[in-house]
Amino acid sequence: MSATRTDARPEPAASAPATLTMAGALNAALRDAMAADDRVVVYGEDVGPLGGVFRVTDGLQSTFGEDRIWDSPLAESGIVGTAIGMAMYGMRPVVEMQFDAFSYPAFEQMVSHVAKMRNRTKGRMPLPMVVRIPCAGAIGGVEHHSDSSEAYWTATPGLTVVMPSNPADAYSMLREAIESEDPVVFMEPKSRYWAKDALELPVRTAPMDRAVVVREGADVTLLAYGPTVRTALEAADAAVAEGLSIEVVDLRSLSPFDDETVSASVRKTSRAAVIHEAAQFGGYGAEVAARVTERNFHHLAAPVLRITGFDIPYPSPKLEEFHLPTPDRVLAALATWEWDLA
């Protein structure tokens, strides 16, 4: 009745450290997941011979053949809808939405089925599937190529939403997402695809549902994810000169939210700011600010700041620089706090 894992292989031995981009790490994760479990199939627009518009699936079709990875017709609801059926059968489909904004035609399938199938069936029909979404902006893309869609998914109970910020996490979290019994919205910050790290594969970092303190500090906690982790780290570097010690938390998992790690950091520093590219109003930062405040109100010396894009549609390439949160803007925002109240 369902697909069985006929071809499970042991993990390959760890490779020698090599410099990999995030796109390369994702490619390796797909390759290793497909080798380890033949229920894993990959499809979407241009993922075959082209290897994806960001080359994340580069070379996979020549290794695994067209029955494991193929180009589908151009229809996102069709891609997600058929992936649901494939997961019902027992496969583990990994499908690609070409850009955030092009996942919107799949919205109904995502919200009305992907998110709800397990609950609807009292757990009898789980949907182990991954929807990969190259996300966010800062790549000079024309309209519709730089949206941040995470708030739509995180507002939907039943979806697990994660976003790596670096190659090691990209590899590890994608493997974990594919192994998950639950559907995962796997968001890949486009502007970080070419970020490099030296990695030994297969690497496994912290569990996918945990936030990680990526830089310790004493005065303020910056909560960042995906593309803004770098922004936060740069701000932290620059702040040293100003005598400010910044702790940076990479949220990694947007839903669920790792309250434990975040609250521990915030209680230590007593100040927090969340940074994201998306517009502020109704953005994911609202949830972060609200729950950090709920859980740590009496430890907070100041309101949780939201340092985000403006409340406007994502701008054209020549204007995006004015929209996106920069390290300067982070530091300027921190400076607005009434520090003496701490």
Next chain:
Amino acid sequence: MSATRTDARPEPAASAPATLTMAGALNAALRDAMAADDRVVVYGEDVGPLGGVFRVTDGLQSTFGEDRIWDSPLAESGIVGTAIGMAMYGMRPVVEMQFDAFSYPAFEQMVSHVAKMRNRTKGRMPLPMVVRIPCAGAIGGVEHHSDSSEAYWTATPGLTVVMPSNPADAYSMLREAIESEDPVVFMEPKSRYWAKDALELPVRTAPMDRAVVVREGADVTLLAYGPTVRTALEAADAAVAEGLSIEVVDLRSLSPFDDETVSASVRKTSRAAVIHEAAQFGGYGAEVAARVTERNFHHLAAPVLRITGFDIPYPSPKLEEFHLPTPDRVLAALATWEWDLA
């Protein structure tokens, strides 16, 4: 080139006060708007001879004919997408999505075009159109009939999102939405369709973008909208016995948010809670809590509470009572605050 308003008529004289349901008030608003401006056209699923599954368009086709109000093919992206074209021509389409969950197929048209057209064209191509969405639950509906979709729309810059809680506002705000130069997501709480009020039509209440203090109080501000305004008012009534004086604000406009009215209330009471049916995580209440806190942190005696549905898909009819915020639950939540810290 564009449709001209060929048939503008003076507003009808105010009628004698009559008892109207919210559905009746909405029907009257559509009728009066169609009479006042022949650019107003109404279409969607079952809005013609049937008068809509909630009877909001009852009798309009026999008055205005099939060129002004008609049944479209069954396709929500088609409905919203064609409405965009009609608005581009200069009409003022008012389209109906039958339930929140059935607006999801229109998500791409809503987010990628309705929200963005004015900005994309530097204001040269405004989209005066209204998307009516019977919303939320508590009507014993089977799956997909009780979703709360407001967080999806409020997270989208470019959309105006309003939700009346009573018949007078329903009439007034729908007239204003139709007159607006901007696209409006007009959300109608299904469980309030049969709520009655004595009204003289045409009534005009506070402007659509303003929140209204619907009950004055001294100790705490309850921020509610749509179906939860009644919940808040009932909680306020019940709280009197406990010696608690509750102020209730009907937000009315979800986007934009009326910071002025809300902050004034919160600064007076120093405590606020937001109530909604939708799940808490990533829900609209997160934005409310975050911005109220940002703007009033040093006036708050306690964190802004969120009293909401659980973080689960909307339950089946027999279980919805356990999911929805009730007056009891509101009072219980208020009791958890550390009142002595005020």
Next chain:
Amino acid sequence: MPIVHAFGKALIGGIPSFHDGAMSLSVERPDTRSLPSQKPIRLLDNAGHAVHGSATGGFDLPDPATLLDLYRRMVVARRFDVQVTALTRQGRLATYPSALGQEACEIGAISALEACDWFFPTYRDSVALLTRGIEPGDILASFRGDWHNGYDQHAHRTASQATPLATQALHAVGLSHAARLRNDPIVALTMLGDGATSEGDAHEAFNFAAVWQTPTVFIVQNNQFAISVPLSRQTRAATLADKAVGYGMPGFHVDGNDVAAMFAVTRAAIERARSGGGPTLIEGLTYRIEAHTNSDDPTRYRAARDVEHWKRRDPIERLERYLVSEGALPEDVRTEIADAAEQVAADTRQVMTAEATIDPLELFDHVYANPRAALLEQRGRLAAELAEAAASGSTPAAHAGAAR
């Protein structure tokens, strides 16, 4: 059910793709495309006479044993449907979309499906689920409001009854494609309404199935209304089966009140799919005799005489006339079938009159494979509320009143 079917005679020859990139303009292949017959394929006419000639579309009348079995299933389905509508009027169900009058379409199609195959139904198709062996109480749990889905999908190889229109058609395509990748010779059959064909998802499902050549059978139950909206406002195509042409897929326009035709055409499509021939689109032209659901008022949008017209085309009576004229429905068999139908009705009454016990705390148990900490906190709060309510003797109903 041993079945002789008409496969091979039907006009469902392969429709190869004529495009392979660069060479399209030079292709001069024979044109094998064809339009579905505009007159619905029919094997039994309304008087219960066997049809001969081109109107059959080349399909053979199923043998008497098969027809008798189809008759039995339709009678049981009808009795069940009438019973559930009555229970709904009594307030035992939150809602029920009846298939009264559509039994030939429902039962003809579903009976052609093997137990190993998968079925992707809509809210309308409860009687098909019954025929597939699902217990009445399990079918109706969702309409009663107990939980969103009440049966074990894997055990019955039957997906939950989809409410978002046409969405399930894509699931059927995906599942059958997965099976094909595994060389598992099963077929997925999905039903959708005439209205649902207007949705983008219907288009995408037809197209994915055709391009991937999945073993999928699409049954469009054209009951001529989408709630209140008549077919003429839904499509301008001569038949809904015409849509198949645009996907390079065979399409059949079938008399949906002729269970013999529905069975024969569906069976042929299933066998074609199973043997690697790809998907088929079948339109069954029928009529919804009841309201859309109990909360609908059809007098607002259609004339009583139209309903009467279609009642005179009753699918069960049609087959009965044939069986009687062939001497294939002896009185004792008819009685036995009627008794069996009454038994199903009685069982249904019984299970739907009993209250199901539903634990509100289960609300939190199936959202994710592994419980989230924050959700467990919420579960704890509800557990405390329930405990307090139990201690103070107050009932959940108090809750309900307040919530409404």
Next chain:
Amino acid sequence: MPIVHAFGKALIGGIPSFHDGAMSLSVERPDTRSLPSQKPIRLLDNAGHAVHGSATGGFDLPDPATLLDLYRRMVVARRFDVQVTALTRQGRLATYPSALGQEACEIGAISALEACDWFFPTYRDSVALLTRGIEPGDILASFRGDWHNGYDQHAHRTASQATPLATQALHAVGLSHAARLRNDPIVALTMLGDGATSEGDAHEAFNFAAVWQTPTVFIVQNNQFAISVPLSRQTRAATLADKAVGYGMPGFHVDGNDVAAMFAVTRAAIERARSGGGPTLIEGLTYRIEAHTNSDDPTRYRAARDVEHWKRRDPIERLERYLVSEGALPEDVRTEIADAAEQVAADTRQVMTAEATIDPLELFDHVYANPRAALLEQRGRLAAELAEAAASGSTPAAHAGAAR
């Protein structure tokens, strides 16, 4: 442009709806449906000879003046396209999707549209915009990254170039329906790609147009690829025009490298639409010679020889051969046209080499009709930042570096 067109001879007789609720089963109307010709309609063959007989689909070759005008427009379009691709390689544009090789499809279709009509293009259709009289700088503002749309839509009756695939087709249907409700005899023409036909929105647009009988013309530019995905993975239909059958709408499969055929068929469809005859679907079979955009690498998914094959079917050369053989392209005219094309290229270079001044504060000005208080606060913050940067002499570029 005075035009003799072939309307009336084409096989586009009205396709009435055969469904009107209750009576469908008894309908015995003549079957007027027909399949689009599988061989593309062609008025000029690749050697530049006029085609005769059934291959023309009953359409007449436009008169020499019209053909010369189409030639001129194609030459200018080609020169513009090549220029913009070059500028893109030089980094002057963020991206550019070239229509090289598709000029017959683009120009044939758009030239059939009157100034009073509306056009709903995609990102691919810049050359059609040029033909429609929009300035190069205004067309390219969005691809340069200045703003999402650079021209006045109302002035040119041309919607912005849609990126989300097939979405614009619904806008075209809505606008033309509105016009029809106003008895305004205009037509909306929209272009979409072969890949875009797979999207649900394409289906919904075709269906709404057919059911509402809107004056809409759908041009499917079948350039045989959707980025890297060939047509065979997009559809199994014999032709994309076949899709029209499923909507009860006329469909034409046209040689998209024959500008005469594209013009004649589109013109007939426009006139049909204008006179109340409803929508038409036209597939132009052509080929994308360039990469999808400058950031694409087509060597990964197609063979150089396929591209060569199609280069030998160049649409401009084809018409040129015909005009020359007819003596309708004197050397001085050819020179004049080439000069005009060079002038457009020069203008384009000039405008694209100059930097546009863009005020970042305009980001806040057009989101809503009336400024929101919270947005004005944000505007104020950016204004302060800019003022500070100006005062400290730092450039916005510093910003950009940090943001990336």
